[in-house]
Amino acid sequence: MAQPRASTDQENAPLLDNDHDHDAHPSSSSPFAKIFSPSRTLSFFEKVLGGLAVLLLLLTGVFVGLFAGAEGTLKKERQKGGKVEWKTEYHTTTATATKTSVATTTVGSVPTGKPDPKLCLTPECVTLSASIIKSLNTSIDPCDDFYEFATGGWAAANSIPADKGLWGAFSEVQENNKKTILKILDAIPASKPGKGATTDELNLAKLKAVYTSCMDVDTLNEIGRKPFIELSDHVVDIFGPFDLNPAPGSSFVDEAQEWQGAYDESYAVSDELLASAEKVSALKEAKKLGRALAHLDRSQAPKIDATDVEEYSFSSERRQKITKTLAWLDARGVDALVNFEIEGDAGGEDSQVQSLWLYQAFGGLPSKEYYEEAPILDLYQSVITGILTDIAEHTSVRREKSKRDFLDDIAALEDEAELDALIEKFDDLVESAEWPWPWPSDGDNDGKTSPGNGHHDTDDEPVGKRIEKLAAKVVKFERDIVRAGADPEYLFNPHFSYNPYATEKVSKALPFLDVPSYLSSFSPRVFPTNITVTHPPYLKSITKLVEETPDYVLSGYFITRLALTHGSALGPKVTIRQEIRRLQEVLRGIKKGTEEDRQDVCLARVDNILGFIAGKEFVKEAFSPEAKKDGEHIIRNIVQAFSDKLPHIAWMDEESAKAAKLKAESLIPKVGYPLYPNTTNPESLQSWYSRLTIKENDFFGNVLRSTLVEESRVWLGLGRQRNRDSWEMYPQTVNAYYSPPDGEIVFPAGILQPPFYSQAWPAHLRYGAFGAVAAHELTHAFDNSGSQYDEKGRLRDWWTKDTVKNFEERAQCVAKQYSKYYVLDDQGKKVYVNGNLTNGEDIGDSGLAQAFLAWKQSADLSEPQQLPGLPFSEEQLFFLAFARVWAQLTRPATAVSRVRTDPHSPPYWRAVGTLKNLDAFHKAFGCKAGSNMNPPKKEQCELW
Numbered sequence: 001m002a003q004p005r006a007s008t009d010q011e012n013a014p015l016l017d018n019d020h021d022h023d024a025h026p027s028s029s030s031p032f033a034k035i036f037s038p039s040r041t042l043s044f045f046e047k048v049l050g051g052l053a054v055l056l057l058l059l060t061g062v063f064v065g066l067f068a069g070a071e072g073t074l075k076k077e078r079q080k081g082g083k084v085e086w087k088t089e090y091h092t093t094t095a096t097a098t099k100t101s102v103a104t105t106t107v108g109s110v111p112t113g114k115p116d117p118k119l120c121l122t123p124e125c126v127t128l129s130a131s132i133i134k135s136l137n138t139s140i141d142p143c144d145d146f147y148e149f150a151t152g153g154w155a156a157a158n159s160i161p162a163d164k165g166l167w168g169a170f171s172e173v174q175e176n177n178k179k180t181i182l183k184i185l186d187a188i189p190a191s192k193p194g195k196g197a198t199t200d201e202l203n204l205a206k207l208k209a210v211y212t213s214c215m216d217v218d219t220l221n222e223i224g225r226k227p228f229i230e231l232s233d234h235v236v237d238i239f240g241p242f243d244l245n246p247a248p249g250s251s252f253v254d255e256a257q258e259w260q261g262a263y264d265e266s267y268a269v270s271d272e273l274l275a276s277a278e279k280v281s282a283l284k285e286a287k288k289l290g291r292a293l294a295h296l297d298r299s300q301a302p303k304i305d306a307t308d309v310e311e312y313s314f315s316s317e318r319r320q321k322i323t324k325t326l327a328w329l330d331a332r333g334v335d336a337l338v339n340f341e342i343e344g345d346a347g348g349e350d351s352q353v354q355s356l357w358l359y360q361a362f363g364g365l366p367s368k369e370y371y372e373e374a375p376i377l378d379l380y381q382s383v384i385t386g387i388l389t390d391i392a393e394h395t396s397v398r399r400e401k402s403k404r405d406f407l408d409d410i411a412a413l414e415d416e417a418e419l420d421a422l423i424e425k426f427d428d429l430v431e432s433a434e435w436p437w438p439w440p441s442d443g444d445n446d447g448k449t450s451p452g453n454g455h456h457d458t459d460d461e462p463v464g465k466r467i468e469k470l471a472a473k474v475v476k477f478e479r480d481i482v483r484a485g486a487d488p489e490y491l492f493n494p495h496f497s498y499n500p501y502a503t504e505k506v507s508k509a510l511p512f513l514d515v516p517s518y519l520s521s522f523s524p525r526v527f528p529t530n531i532t533v534t535h536p537p538y539l540k541s542i543t544k545l546v547e548e549t550p551d552y553v554l555s556g557y558f559i560t561r562l563a564l565t566h567g568s569a570l571g572p573k574v575t576i577r578q579e580i581r582r583l584q585e586v587l588r589g590i591k592k593g594t595e596e597d598r599q600d601v602c603l604a605r606v607d608n609i610l611g612f613i614a615g616k617e618f619v620k621e622a623f624s625p626e627a628k629k630d631g632e633h634i635i636r637n638i639v640q641a642f643s644d645k646l647p648h649i650a651w652m653d654e655e656s657a658k659a660a661k662l663k664a665e666s667l668i669p670k671v672g673y674p675l676y677p678n679t680t681n682p683e684s685l686q687s688w689y690s691r692l693t694i695k696e697n698d699f700f701g702n703v704l705r706s707t708l709v710e711e712s713r714v715w716l717g718l719g720r721q722r723n724r725d726s727w728e729m730y731p732q733t734v735n736a737y738y739s740p741p742d743g744e745i746v747f748p749a750g751i752l753q754p755p756f757y758s759q760a761w762p763a764h765l766r767y768g769a770f771g772a773v774a775a776h777e778l779t780h781a782f783d784n785s786g787s788q789y790d791e792k793g794r795l796r797d798w799w800t801k802d803t804v805k806n807f808e809e810r811a812q813c814v815a816k817q818y819s820k821y822y823v824l825d826d827q828g829k830k831v832y833v834n835g836n837l838t839n840g841e842d843i844g845d846s847g848l849a850q851a852f853l854a855w856k857q858s859a860d861l862s863e864p865q866q867l868p869g870l871p872f873s874e875e876q877l878f879f880l881a882f883a884r885v886w887a888q889l890t891r892p893a894t895a896v897s898r899v900r901t902d903p904h905s906p907p908y909w910r911a912v913g914t915l916k917n918l919d920a921f922h923k924a925f926g927c928k929a930g931s932n933m934n935p936p937k938k939e940q941c942e943l944w
């Protein structure tokens with residue numbers, strides 16, 4: 001899936017709507033790409049969640065999950081400095097910043113081991129210097145609590161915005177990048193490009209039109225629900241009505257009693273629920289990382305048995321209309337009943353071949369746990385009632401029109417007698433409850449069908465009441481679907497989810513779906529021979545559910561999926577949008593009625609719709625070719641340092657080390673911006689978006705058309721090789737990822753910004769911050785997950801058994817160590833990190849050793865540079881630059897829910913935990929053995 005599904009915060013991707021916070025987080029669409037920042041990476045889920053926000057808000061913070069890699073060609077570009085030794089003698093200094101000297105110092109007294117460093121007085125260095133000074137808390141002993149020493153001043157000067165769960169250095173970068181994009185948008189002339197306009201001007205006019213169409217809320221409110229109704233009418237036309245009167249088999253009380261009345265305004269979503277939603281996103285992340293959870297054993301994965309399903313029968317008419325409806329929805333980014341994805345064939349011979357995967361469907365609530373919570377179900381049901389009632393209200397208006405159309409048809413008849421007879425029959429039909437059309441038969445013609453407003457025939461119920469019953473059935477149906485799915489830790493573990501079956505077998509197991517027709521409507525030229533089924537037992541469960549569920553409930557379910565996916569693109573005052581918002585507010589724990597920042601909403605939409613055009617401008621504004629070169633150079637040096645060290649790592653045998661070296665050298669690093677589409681080339685961008693028509697006064701249409709184009713782009717890739725120049729992220733994204741099946745480590749221009757990077761900084765600062773990100777990503781290729789993928793990105797075991805065993809021992813050392821770390825809840829009680837959960841990320845962080853090594857090796861070749869006003873050695877500044885990136889304030893509830901679910905350790909421990917194990921750090925700050933930051937050796941863990 002080549003198209004990044006961009007960021008999103010506020011509103012979202014056309015497909016989804018996971019809004020949340022105000023930080024634009026990119027999300028990648030490949031299920032395996034491993035993202036640096038745990039917070040937002042939901043594209044798949046975003047889709048899946050159908051637009052409900054996920055509490056990512058809370059997550060907004062960001063953690064970097066870095067991954068790294070190097071290209072085959074790197075080998076040739078070995079460091080020019082000649083010999084690269086894996087074991088470096090550090091010029092360490094013993095200078096320790098003392099409590100008093102820091103803030104006031106001048107340059108002269110720098111205790112570095114190198115001869116006369118030059119003072120860097122460029123504006124970038126001076127700014128950085130000031131920023132570091134402000135971040136410090138020099139009354140803390142760096143050997144006691146390095147995090148507080150490095151970031152205490154920052155924490156004192158910052159606070160968490162009211163609508164967020166946390167605020168950190170990452171959030172600052174995101175805000176800055178947003179400002180850059182806004183500036184770009186502002187500079188685009190409002191007038192239409194003339195005849196002689198350049199391609200760039202045409203692209204930019206398109207960009208501006210998307211933004212303008214989104215910002216114009218007055219128009220959006222005025223247009224109202226109309227554009228959505230056109231969609232829902234279509235579903236009803238294909239599939240049939242959801243609003244039947246009387247609803248057959250209405251046992252409303254049975255359906256809803258479990259949760260009816262359980263929600264009241266004072267209900268607060270519990271930490272556990274918030275956490276479970278995060279867990280889904282975190283695990284999705286884990287999936288991207290390909291992390292194998294140690295306790296999972298592939299052989300436990302259940303298989304399908306096609307003979308099980310033969311007892312179900314679906315009429316061919318029902319099968320055809322379900323197939324048509326699902327295909328129509330899928331093309332618009334709406335997943336229902338089943339969920340097809342196109343992803344690399346991780347377990348096959350060539351992981352670059354884009355193959356078809358079949359996932360379970362997800363519901364409108366963020367995770368399974370929500371479907372067991374009465375107050376949430378009660379609220380959810382009332383939201384669905386609100387949405388469907390609003391739509392039914394419209395369809396009753398449409399019924400009048402249909403009647404007129406019918407009458408017109410009749411009027412065309414020649415024979416008068418025939419005509420009279422028909423008209424009579426028609427009147428009877430209209431009066432009868434058997435009226436076969438999908439419109440409610442309440443007698444009021446004013447279009448109002450709010451509860452209690454229907455007419456009072458004994459057979460008829462008010463529309464609102466009827467829809468409430470329907471909504472209860474839809475919620476129950478969705479709950480059954482979600483219960484039938486695998487838990488996320490299984491779903492996103494490739495060892496479980498990689499279950500290829502012949503397409504024919506899957507077809508048989510899904511008798512309600514005409515799989516060949518479905519597939520040929522998306523991909524007429526390529527018919528996949530295999531489908532990878534992530535959770536085989538789901539096929540049987542969903543078949544049974546569909547068989548048992550009446551069509552009008554299915555129709556209500558389809559319309560609900562459609563509304564939760566696209567309803568957020570309606571004007572903020574439109575009922576459907578407001579109903580969705582009502583749910584989001586509770587799920588996200590934001591105050592009722594909080595206005596969304598429209599600018600944030602629209603910037604996220606711009607990313608989703610035309611992210612590469614915005615990216616080109618962002619790069620022009622904020623990322624130089626020199627920075628790209630330098631970033632690549634840093635990555636190469638780090639990969640090289642690691643690769644050279646591999647043969648000398650005691651716990652790796654020769655065979656494993658050789659394979660690891662091959663893998664390290666095969667990793668492909670990508671920096672800045674993609675070349676597919678070629679984001680440096682306006683023609684390439686124009687052609688990439690050529691099928692997308694943008695209209696200045698049609699925001700909903702822009703979103704929908706963009707979804708259609710992107711979905712078809714994805715399907716076009718089926719069966720083909722992935723384009724190696726494509727990315728999972730936009731250039732402006734503040735994140736990085738390692739994609740195990742692609743063997744790529746990717747760093748968008750968006751993260752090569754302060755405090756991660758500036759080309760103007762001295763090497764020790766670039767390696768300490770950005771280098772740490774790169775080393776983290778690189779190390780992921782060798783952590784407990786990365787070690788499942790070989791140098792070609794295939795799921796294979798390529799370490800020897802002994803090496804795996806040795807590695808596991810060391811990994812467990814890290815897991816035990818981190819399990820002693822904790823955060824405080826709002827009562828001040830300790831909540832411990834789950835070291836097993838965070839193991840892969842903690843190991844990734846241990847890659848800092850490689851960044852240091854690479855810097856030392858390259859630093860020998862360059863002139864030392866000093867920052868003004870900072871009495872620290874280069875080694876010390878390297879570690880300060882590293883720790884600064886983790887500056888973050890977190891509300892206790894957010895901290896707790898993250899500890900329970902986030903595969904990354906809390907920022908404090910990402911900094912402190914990493915440095916405790918690193919001798920280079922102990923030496924740099926002269927931390928005595930036994931000090932807090934230099935614990936006894938037996939309490940330390942060493943991997944590399």
Ligand SMILES: *[C@@H]1O[C@H](CO)[C@@H](O)[C@H](O)[C@H]1NC(C)=O
Nearest residue numbers: 137138139140152153155156
């Ligand atoms: C620095 O740390 C000390 C000791 O914890 C604390 O009292 C002080 O407020 C901190 N100063 C700043 C600027 O954060």
Ligand SMILES: *[C@@H]1O[C@H](CO)[C@@H](O)[C@H](O)[C@H]1NC(C)=O
Nearest residue numbers: 348499500501502529530531
């Ligand atoms: C299809 O899946 C089967 C296992 O069910 C496997 O043996 C076969 O190699 C796969 N074929 C392709 C083309 O991937």
Ligand SMILES: *[C@@H]1O[C@H](CO)[C@@H](O)[C@H](O)[C@H]1NC(C)=O
Nearest residue numbers: 675678679680681682684725
């Ligand atoms: C991308 O576009 C630039 C500028 O037109 C061109 O120089 C470069 O060769 C293109 N790269 C690829 C991979 O198409």
Ligand SMILES: *[C@@H]1O[C@H](CO)[C@@H](O)[C@H](O)[C@H]1NC(C)=O
Nearest residue numbers: 294295812815819834835836
């Ligand atoms: C972590 O995993 C190890 C090895 O699988 C296991 O022995 C240990 O009990 C686990 N710890 C927790 C807290 O789950």
